[in-house]
Amino acid sequence: MTTKLTINGRAQTIEAPPMKRLLDVLREDLQLTGAKEGCGEGECGSCSVLMNGDLVNSCLVPILQAEGAQITTIEGIAIDEKLHPIQQCFLENGGAQCGICTPGMILATHHLLEKHTEPTLLQIQEGLSGNLCRCTGYTRIFNAVRAAALAGAAE
Amino acid sequence: MGRAKYVDDITLPDMWFGATVRSTIPRGRITSISFDPAIPWNEYTIVSAADIPGENCIVHLTKDHPCLAVTHVNHAEEPILLLAHPNRSVLPAAVAAVHITYEELPAIYTIEDSEKKVQVIWGEGESANTFKTYLMQKDQKPIPDEIWQTADYIVEGEYRTGAQEQLYIENNGVIAEYSETEGVKVQGSMQCPFYLVHALELVFNLPAEKCRVIQTETGGAFGGKEDFPSVIGSHAALLAMKSGHPVKLCYDRAEDMASTTKRHPSRTRHRTAVSKDGKLLAGEIDFAIDGGAYATLSPVVLSRGTIHAPGPYHWPYLTVRAKAVATNIPPHGAFRGFGAPQSIFALERHMDKIAKVVGLTPEELRRRNFLGTGDHTATGQLLKDPVDMQHLLTRALEESDYHAKREQFDRENPSNTVKRGIGFATFFHGAGFTGSGERRLNSLVEIELTEHGQPRLLVSSTEFGQGTNTILCQVAAQTLRLPYDRILIAQPDTRHVPNSGPTVASRTAMVVGKLVERAAQSLCDTLIHSGHLTPGYTPEDFRQAALLYLVDHGSLKSEARYESPGDIFWDDENYSGEAYPAYAWAVYVAEVAVDATTYSASVTNFYALQEVGKVLHPILAAGQIEGGVAQGIGYALYEKCVWNNGHLANNQMTNYIMPTSADVPHIHVSFEEIPSPHGAFGAKGIGELPMDGPAPAILNAIEDATDIVFTEIPLLPEDIFECMTRIPETGSESLDPAVAGPIFSEAAA
Numbered sequence: 001m002t003t004k005l006t007i008n009g010r011a012q013t014i015e016a017p018p019m020k021r022l023l024d025v026l027r028e029d030l031q032l033t034g035a036k037e038g039c040g041e042g043e044c045g046s047c048s049v050l051m052n053g054d055l056v057n058s059c060l061v062p063i064l065q066a067e068g069a070q071i072t073t074i075e076g077i078a079i080d081e082k083l084h085p086i087q088q089c090f091l092e093n094g095g096a097q098c099g100i101c102t103p104g105m106i107l108a109t110h111h112l113l114e115k116h117t118e119p120t121l122l123q124i125q126e127g128l129s130g131n132l133c134r135c136t137g138y139t140r141i142f143n144a145v146r147a148a149a150l151a152g153a154a155e
Numbered sequence: 156m157g158r159a160k161y162v163d164d165i166t167l168p169d170m171w172f173g174a175t176v177r178s179t180i181p182r183g184r185i186t187s188i189s190f191d192p193a194i195p196w197n198e199y200t201i202v203s204a205a206d207i208p209g210e211n212c213i214v215h216l217t218k219d220h221p222c223l224a225v226t227h228v229n230h231a232e233e234p235i236l237l238l239a240h241p242n243r244s245v246l247p248a249a250v251a252a253v254h255i256t257y258e259e260l261p262a263i264y265t266i267e268d269s270e271k272k273v274q275v276i277w278g279e280g281e282s283a284n285t286f287k288t289y290l291m292q293k294d295q296k297p298i299p300d301e302i303w304q305t306a307d308y309i310v311e312g313e314y315r316t317g318a319q320e321q322l323y324i325e326n327n328g329v330i331a332e333y334s335e336t337e338g339v340k341v342q343g344s345m346q347c348p349f350y351l352v353h354a355l356e357l358v359f360n361l362p363a364e365k366c367r368v369i370q371t372e373t374g375g376a377f378g379g380k381e382d383f384p385s386v387i388g389s390h391a392a393l394l395a396m397k398s399g400h401p402v403k404l405c406y407d408r409a410e411d412m413a414s415t416t417k418r419h420p421s422r423t424r425h426r427t428a429v430s431k432d433g434k435l436l437a438g439e440i441d442f443a444i445d446g447g448a449y450a451t452l453s454p455v456v457l458s459r460g461t462i463h464a465p466g467p468y469h470w471p472y473l474t475v476r477a478k479a480v481a482t483n484i485p486p487h488g489a490f491r492g493f494g495a496p497q498s499i500f501a502l503e504r505h506m507d508k509i510a511k512v513v514g515l516t517p518e519e520l521r522r523r524n525f526l527g528t529g530d531h532t533a534t535g536q537l538l539k540d541p542v543d544m545q546h547l548l549t550r551a552l553e554e555s556d557y558h559a560k561r562e563q564f565d566r567e568n569p570s571n572t573v574k575r576g577i578g579f580a581t582f583f584h585g586a587g588f589t590g591s592g593e594r595r596l597n598s599l600v601e602i603e604l605t606e607h608g609q610p611r612l613l614v615s616s617t618e619f620g621q622g623t624n625t626i627l628c629q630v631a632a633q634t635l636r637l638p639y640d641r642i643l644i645a646q647p648d649t650r651h652v653p654n655s656g657p658t659v660a661s662r663t664a665m666v667v668g669k670l671v672e673r674a675a676q677s678l679c680d681t682l683i684h685s686g687h688l689t690p691g692y693t694p695e696d697f698r699q700a701a702l703l704y705l706v707d708h709g710s711l712k713s714e715a716r717y718e719s720p721g722d723i724f725w726d727d728e729n730y731s732g733e734a735y736p737a738y739a740w741a742v743y744v745a746e747v748a749v750d751a752t753t754y755s756a757s758v759t760n761f762y763a764l765q766e767v768g769k770v771l772h773p774i775l776a777a778g779q780i781e782g783g784v785a786q787g788i789g790y791a792l793y794e795k796c797v798w799n800n801g802h803l804a805n806n807q808m809t810n811y812i813m814p815t816s817a818d819v820p821h822i823h824v825s826f827e828e829i830p831s832p833h834g835a836f837g838a839k840g841i842g843e844l845p846m847d848g849p850a851p852a853i854l855n856a857i858e859d860a861t862d863i864v865f866t867e868i869p870l871l872p873e874d875i876f877e878c879m880t881r882i883p884e885t886g887s888e889s890l891d892p893a894v895a896g897p898i899f900s901e902a903a904a
Binding site: 033037038041093097098125126129130131136137139 | 161324325372374774809814
């Protein structure tokens with residue numbers, strides 16, 4: 001089946017079975033390996049991408065559902081090969097340890113800061129609750145999100 | 156970010172994919188293996204034990220663990236065959252199309268069943284079902300009978316902890332290659348590249364130089380990638396050898412959770428003689444852990460649990476009897492804390508119980524028994540470095556406003572359905588390998604100059620999120636008086652880096668860091684002696700001197716090997732002596748809320764105060780503590796392994812629940828800094844400590860909130876429900892000495 005969609009601002013035509021997961025299309029067909037598979041069932045959020053502005057688990061999206069969609073992956077977040085301000089804030093605040101959940105966390109933060117430019121702690125906790133981190137205990141991730149909000153990272 | 160390559164992000168030319176055919180039963184004899192003709196098997200590479208060129212064994216401490224099962228299986232999910240195919244997506248159907256029949260044998264799943272020895276599934280005679288036992292006695296003396304006869308109180312208790320999944324977000328995975336001339340090469344997610352070299356030497360009957368192992372970016376480990384990569388690495392390498400292709404073997408979550416190692420479940424029994432003024436007179440501790448079907452690292456997990464069982468207290472007499480037993484559960488292995496969280500949970504719950512019996516506050520009981528500078532631990536180790544648990548406790552209780560909150564909750568709870576409570580745990584954690592371990596490891600660190608005159612560290616220590624690379628580069632930079640970004644660190648590739656020991660046991664910053672400091676100093680001295688560098692140099696002077704040295708000599712590499720401090724002695728036979736070069740000391744305070752309507756408990760506030768020597772990097776150190784506390788909260792309240800005939804029934808993130816961002820409280824982290832002479836720039840180990848304290852602190856707080864005694868973790872709402880709705884006489888115990896008599900015993904209560 002042929003699917004046309006836009007990934008990180010670039011039009012793509014994908015030949016793949018209709019039920020192939022968006023995650024596999026990104027990783028295998030397009031070599032965009034920034035989205036990770038942690039659980040394969042939409043619990044951990046490591047495979048998070050933005051789809052038409054919504055935060056989705058790409059392991060739960062069959063490619064047929066992505067026809068015509070605008071997809072942003074972590075590779076599309078960095079600006080001109082430089083770290084995005086959110087990424088910079090994660091780095092400076094110890095918001096990333098092993099790094100495997102980080103691409104998803106960055107996208108979740110991006111999504112959160114678009115909705116709430118000055119999020120409360122509760123809004124941060126809720127906004128990131130679909131993204132599991134086993135290393136940090138989340139505290140430093142919350143700090144990173146706050147720092148990103150202060151830096152006006154949503155723009 | 157997004158660019159780091161984890162093993163599953165790497166693709167090699169002509170790479171195939173691997174899969175594992177596993178036993179569907181917990182114990183039995185394999186009677187037949189057949190292959191469904193619907194599958195085009197000629198497209199597949201199939202590996203069985205017969206294809207193993209060396210020994211069919213995954214070696215850790217004993218040779219009991221088959222690489223692939225041949226005639227018998229001893230646990231569910233035991234690997235029997237391996238498959239490889241160029242197309243990853245066809246493998247699950249192929250695995251399901253291998254039909255294996257068994258003659259089932261009775262299986263055992265609990266410590267109690269294992270102890271009965273009706274079914275002997277491992278060893279024989281004395282060691283039937285028993286991987287290891289230890290007898291640890293204070294001063295090698297038994298407890299005199301008269302202590303028990305004359306003590307004012309005897310307090311008994313039994314405590315249990317469950318299995319816990321490491322739940323690194325990146326599953327176990329490797330890519331293996333094989334060539335006749337080069338031998339085996341495995342790259343992947345792991346903590347200890349040289350452990351895998353050791354395993355491959357045996358499986359392939361090859362010398363170490365033909366077994367090359369490279370650590371790739373590792374997405375969390377926590378011990379779960381200490382011993383297990385020896386299994387998956389050997390499997391992938393066998394497939395690579397037989398198929399003639401590089402083979403990627405990466406588990407999905409369900410397979411990883413069902414078949415890889417977890418934290419050992421435990422049962423601890425305490426019997427303690429106490430005087431009426433709250434002095435511990437003698438303690439008998441029976442500590443048992445469930446090792447699962449094969450020994451893996453159980454003897455050393457048991458060792459750490461045994462040495463930590465007496466806690467930071469003075470025991471005039473103490474006997475610890477410890478054992479690791481076999482069951483038909485997939486083998487348990489390393490997990491942050493390594494036996495200590497289990498025995499510390501038991502002790503810190505028991506201390507609260509003793510306090511109640513004696514009629515002292517939990518605080519006062521501990522104050523009357525703390526070890527201090529100049530005291531001897533239960534292994535007879537003299538505490539020469541300063542220890543001040545009294546002050547740590549005072550500070551932690553002040554910072555958490557413990558006394559005022561306790562009073563407030565006592566006042567408010569009767570009229571609230573949400574019961575609040577506050578509790579704490581006081582504990583220590585030994586840093587580095589236990590006993591003579593560091594001496595045996597004999598770790599080596601090198602530092603070399605690149606052609607551009609830049610220092611590069613060569614260590615086998617691995618980064619998996621805890622900050623190894625940052626800390627080691629920071630130590631080298633500080634020693635060489637260079638900016639941090641001038642220091643390079645080589646990828647852990649066993650062809651190029653020396654064996655600086657495994658990245659475990661809270662040893663990296665302290666032990667390896669110290670070696671880095673020494674090697675860097677030696678590099679600096681060499682440059683100064685060469686005349687190219689003078690003290691008081693700038694970074695640019697250093698670079699120029701390095702380049703001049705390279706022109707003269709071609710290369711420069713300095714090394715430092717572990718030297719055991721002269722005053723450290725450990726007796727493996729009697730379990731006495733200097734168990735660890737240094738200890739970290741801590742007081743953790745938990746505040747909880749227990750909803751009497753939903754029976755759910757949550758941690759609402761957490762205070763973690765510790766003395767870990769000099770803190771090398773405040774952000775990384777606090778990140779380690781917070782992450783460990785979150786795992787500890789999961790251990791206490793959320794993470795339950797549900798076993799069904801030896802299978803993990805909840806091998807999914809959907810039904811094995813770890814803390815999310817909405818479940819963690821504010822974690823207040825603070826440090827006391829007393830520089831230690833043993834570690835780099837005064838550092839002591841830090842990584843495992845925060846796993847020890849949360850569970851007992853939380854359960855102590857829950858008892859404060861509910862007046863119900865819980866002795867087992869994990870404690871989920873259904874467990875609380877059961878206790879809260881049970882007939883009162885079993886739910887609460889009489890602790891009034893007037894009722895219990897001068898000698899209190901739970902058995903008699």
